[in-house]
Amino acid sequence: MxxxxxxxxxxxxxxxxxxxxATLNVGAASAQEFPSQPIxxxxxxxxxxxxxxxxRILAEHMTGTLGQPVVVENRPGAGGTVGIAHVAAxxxxxxxxxxxxxxxxxxxxxxGRDTGYDFDAELDVVGVMGTLGLVIAxxxxxxxxxxxxxxxxxxxxxxxxxxxxxxxxxxxxxAMEYLLDEAGVEMLHIPYQGNTxxxxxxxxxxxxxxxxxxxxxxxxxxAGGIVAYAVSSPERSPLMPxxxxxxxxxxxxxxxxxxxxxxxPEGTPDDVQAALSEALNAAQQDATVLEAFxxxxxxxxxxxxxxxxxxxxxxxxxxxxxxxxxxxAE
Amino acid sequence: xxxxxxxxxVAGILAVIGISAFVIALGYEFGSARxxxxxxxxxxxxxxxxLLAVSxxxxxxxxxxxxxxxxxxxxxxLAAVAGFAVTMALFGMIPAFFVVIGLSxxxxxxxxxxxxxxxxxxxxxxxxxLFSRFLGMTMPLFDWP
Amino acid sequence: xxxxxxLGFATAMTVENLMYCFVGVFLxxxxxxxxxxxxxxxxxxxxPMSFYLEPTTALILLAGIYYGGEYGGSIASILxxxxxxxxxxxxxxxxxxxxxxxxxxxxxFVTAIASFVGGSVGVVALMGFGxxxxxLGLSFGPADYFALMLLGLVAAVTVGxxxxxxxxxxxxxxxxxxxxxxxxxxxxxxxxxxxxxxxxGVSLVAIAMGLFGIAEVVSSVREAGTRKIxxxxxxxxxxxxxxxxxxxxGPMARGSSxxxxxxxxxxxxxxxxxxxxxxxxxRVAKDKTRFGKGAVEGVAAPESANNAAAQTAFIPTLTIGIxxxxxxxxxxxxxxxxxxxxxxxxxxxxxxIFWGLIASFWIGNLFLLVLNIPLIGLWVKVxxxxxxxxxxxxxxxxxxGVFSMRTSVFDVGLVVIxxxxxxxxxxxxxxxxxxxxxxxxxxxxxxxxxxxxxxARGDAMRMVSDPVTGSILGLSAAMLIWAIYGGVRNxxxxxxxxxxxxxxx
Numbered sequence: 001m002x003x004x005x006x007x008x009x010x011x012x013x014x015x016x017x018x019x020x021x022a023t024l025n026v027g028a029a030s031a032q033e034f035p036s037q038p039i040x041x042x043x044x045x046x047x048x049x050x051x052x053x054x055x056r057i058l059a060e061h062m063t064g065t066l067g068q069p070v071v072v073e074n075r076p077g078a079g080g081t082v083g084i085a086h087v088a089a090x091x092x093x094x095x096x097x098x099x100x101x102x103x104x105x106x107x108x109x110x111x112g113r114d115t116g117y118d119f120d121a122e123l124d125v126v127g128v129m130g131t132l133g134l135v136i137a138x139x140x141x142x143x144x145x146x147x148x149x150x151x152x153x154x155x156x157x158x159x160x161x162x163x164x165x166x167x168x169x170x171x172x173x174x175a176m177e178y179l180l181d182e183a184g185v186e187m188l189h190i191p192y193q194g195n196t197x198x199x200x201x202x203x204x205x206x207x208x209x210x211x212x213x214x215x216x217x218x219x220x221x222x223a224g225g226i227v228a229y230a231v232s233s234p235e236r237s238p239l240m241p242x243x244x245x246x247x248x249x250x251x252x253x254x255x256x257x258x259x260x261x262x263x264x265p266e267g268t269p270d271d272v273q274a275a276l277s278e279a280l281n282a283a284q285q286d287a288t289v290l291e292a293f294x295x296x297x298x299x300x301x302x303x304x305x306x307x308x309x310x311x312x313x314x315x316x317x318x319x320x321x322x323x324x325x326x327x328x329a330e
Numbered sequence: 331x332x333x334x335x336x337x338x339x340v341a342g343i344l345a346v347i348g349i350s351a352f353v354i355a356l357g358y359e360f361g362s363a364r365x366x367x368x369x370x371x372x373x374x375x376x377x378x379x380x381l382l383a384v385s386x387x388x389x390x391x392x393x394x395x396x397x398x399x400x401x402x403x404x405x406x407x408l409a410a411v412a413g414f415a416v417t418m419a420l421f422g423m424i425p426a427f428f429v430v431i432g433l434s435x436x437x438x439x440x441x442x443x444x445x446x447x448x449x450x451x452x453x454x455x456x457x458x459x460l461f462s463r464f465l466g467m468t469m470p471l472f473d474w475p
Numbered sequence: 476x477x478x479x480x481x482l483g484f485a486t487a488m489t490v491e492n493l494m495y496c497f498v499g500v501f502l503x504x505x506x507x508x509x510x511x512x513x514x515x516x517x518x519x520x521x522x523p524m525s526f527y528l529e530p531t532t533a534l535i536l537l538a539g540i541y542y543g544g545e546y547g548g549s550i551a552s553i554l555x556x557x558x559x560x561x562x563x564x565x566x567x568x569x570x571x572x573x574x575x576x577x578x579x580x581x582x583x584f585v586t587a588i589a590s591f592v593g594g595s596v597g598v599v600a601l602m603g604f605g606x607x608x609x610x611l612g613l614s615f616g617p618a619d620y621f622a623l624m625l626l627g628l629v630a631a632v633t634v635g636x637x638x639x640x641x642x643x644x645x646x647x648x649x650x651x652x653x654x655x656x657x658x659x660x661x662x663x664x665x666x667x668x669x670x671x672x673x674x675x676g677v678s679l680v681a682i683a684m685g686l687f688g689i690a691e692v693v694s695s696v697r698e699a700g701t702r703k704i705x706x707x708x709x710x711x712x713x714x715x716x717x718x719x720x721x722x723x724x725g726p727m728a729r730g731s732s733x734x735x736x737x738x739x740x741x742x743x744x745x746x747x748x749x750x751x752x753x754x755x756x757x758r759v760a761k762d763k764t765r766f767g768k769g770a771v772e773g774v775a776a777p778e779s780a781n782n783a784a785a786q787t788a789f790i791p792t793l794t795i796g797i798x799x800x801x802x803x804x805x806x807x808x809x810x811x812x813x814x815x816x817x818x819x820x821x822x823x824x825x826x827x828i829f830w831g832l833i834a835s836f837w838i839g840n841l842f843l844l845v846l847n848i849p850l851i852g853l854w855v856k857v858x859x860x861x862x863x864x865x866x867x868x869x870x871x872x873x874x875x876g877v878f879s880m881r882t883s884v885f886d887v888g889l890v891v892i893x894x895x896x897x898x899x900x901x902x903x904x905x906x907x908x909x910x911x912x913x914x915x916x917x918x919x920x921x922x923x924x925x926x927x928x929x930x931a932r933g934d935a936m937r938m939v940s941d942p943v944t945g946s947i948l949g950l951s952a953a954m955l956i957w958a959i960y961g962g963v964r965n966x967x968x969x970x971x972x973x974x975x976x977x978x979x980x
Binding site (some may be wrong): 046190 | 616619669671674740797801809812819922929
Binding site (some may be wrong): 368372380386394435 | 520542640641643647650654658661662663665666679689692693694696697708837862864866868870871873874875879882884887889890891894895896897898899900902903904905909917921924925928929933934935
């Protein structure tokens, strides 16, 4: 018996030793011209999702500019925070980048929930990877044809309408509550797990109103499956220019957009950030990228790292204000 | 370690899972059948699980029977997977493959050094070719914490 | 209609598209057969390959990877009892016992045929009734989904075989595990214990690999020395006997119809299809005791259902732009990368993509058949290799497979917990398949019930009075009563017969 356990210990030790030896081979990355090795772009959502698509379109072009592959790595979980937590804990050498959306950058923390990182203290913002508006849409057969009519229906009977969002605490939920609060009316909130089942239920007429992402909604509107009332962005969407903004519908100053930031761990050298920022901006000026952006409803957004940080500040002020006004933080 | 009545023990583990889940679920808002809160399903489910597990415990206690457990492969394989997780996080993919293969082979008393080493080398080479070269995954081959 | 089909074949039959279809099927099978890597893993890993291709070609490649991966997953399930997906867990139930009896070749052959039949039925449904099936899917509201999930769960209890109490325990444990994560309706975290990784729930692959994979390897190591597969790999030994063939016709027909219909329902169909098809066969069979011990019907029915559903799952994806599963949303993502927004107008705006893809489905299924029949001999040889050299590699592949799904070490840690639990459960006669189904359906069941109650503003009668919901609920109730009746009858019978020792399946 003791003989066996001895063998086990010895062999276990050997396994560890082998692992140790193998590790010694690592060459210390030399601080040459950036980039000198492949760059990992961490996406906090599964492959195929809208964030992943944006990341892949841009990574593809940045690979060409930087001369090193920019590889998308999916670390999905907890509204994108799992991926950003990984980036925050990585070396600030510019080889681990993250795509941080509204949720991971602002909302999760503003709702009073733990994210696993302190965004301002642990991450640097390099640039904005495009912005996207939401569409307030309704099922076929609703009597209201404009946003004011929709609001009037809800004002007449608080139980008349239900609206769906892609989850509690998501931009769609908050943007709609914000609008309802401004209008002083009520609708029954029905949360879904993401945009897909929500779209299904608006098309099927099971829920009355929904905040949907632009490209998918534009196609459904074009096919006559749903009715669009307004877009949440400050400007009209190029995908559906005939649809007014919420602000035009009588809610001055209303704005709610989705976006993604390119982030690096805090302490990334300025020249590395500059190189990344340049590559990101170049990508957002490329004709092929712009074509893909247009069909995805994305507006290119060119910024310096400093401007992108300011952009985040402005957005945070806006969303935190909404959350505070609604009093829904935990 | 010998467990006289494994069936009883396993049902006991399930009952403990059920009770713990029940206690935790009491902390969530229960709501009502009309408007169920987040606690509704967990409370009902863990309650049912506990009842079923207890009934299984009783039935096992009435009909005791020894069931053999292969502790050696059991511990070796679990250690191998745990070892992979730790090594992958700290030292990268290749060392993790050596650890998982090395510890797995402890399942059998006489596996032998050489085959274990050959397996580790072949598997990690294959994984390197497949995941890093062909699929272009970015996980580090070697790392240092 | 015919000109569309012709257009489709003309698109799919170009040398380039044929080649990528073949490459996709081949790579998909290859990755799917690796333990721990299913079709979802295969398609997410190979997604970058589609970047430089024409949109149609890219989709043809990805679709090939998808059903190649599904078939590869079945191979791993049959040979090593390692299911990568919930539907493959059903194939394990009878496929693996067949392999242990030295009939792996037959099981794989039947799988190939059943997959082809199911796939073809799915393609025909897709071509003929795509848009109308899509409309039917849309009319399914939360209450109907709830009723459907309930039906799936009732099927799950009956699928496990053995003790009804143990089957119930596993389903309830699965449901309970499914509640972990963020509660959709309230946004509250449940059973996350402060881990960010648990906010989206427990990883399905970690559970499946722990309960099936680890448990299976641990119990097989001891047998490894004594086990010998004496099967000679001749063409004859791979061929099903005449009796086998006769037995598979009915299950394939029923499985294809069930799968073809359910696959078209976004989110739900593909998961339940295999389970319901299997449960149906148990109900229909004269001798129910053969199931779980290597009944060929138990392979043919879920495999044809699974593949039919895999095809019709493209109906909501392509005709209304609503992806039915994680795999489908990757497909749509690939289209968006190419600047095409999927939606209801895809069929009219991009007919070559739609019809070309459908034609390629059928060609891909044909490739799968042609590719795999000759390979069966090779797969069976894997079993003749000493198990001693297989299991360390299997464990390593499970680890890397689980890790790569979400690039998460945390999930590998979960495999340790579920592996430990899984082995103990297996030794004491619990079947893991009902747990998997409970886990997958649980969140949808709860979410849809609560959503339906919200929409009905707390009025349960308003929910049940809907004809579709009511009839599905009635069907589940009937199945449950049938199951309980069968269970009670079995208990009475087993009292009379000699007790079967637990843990021996």
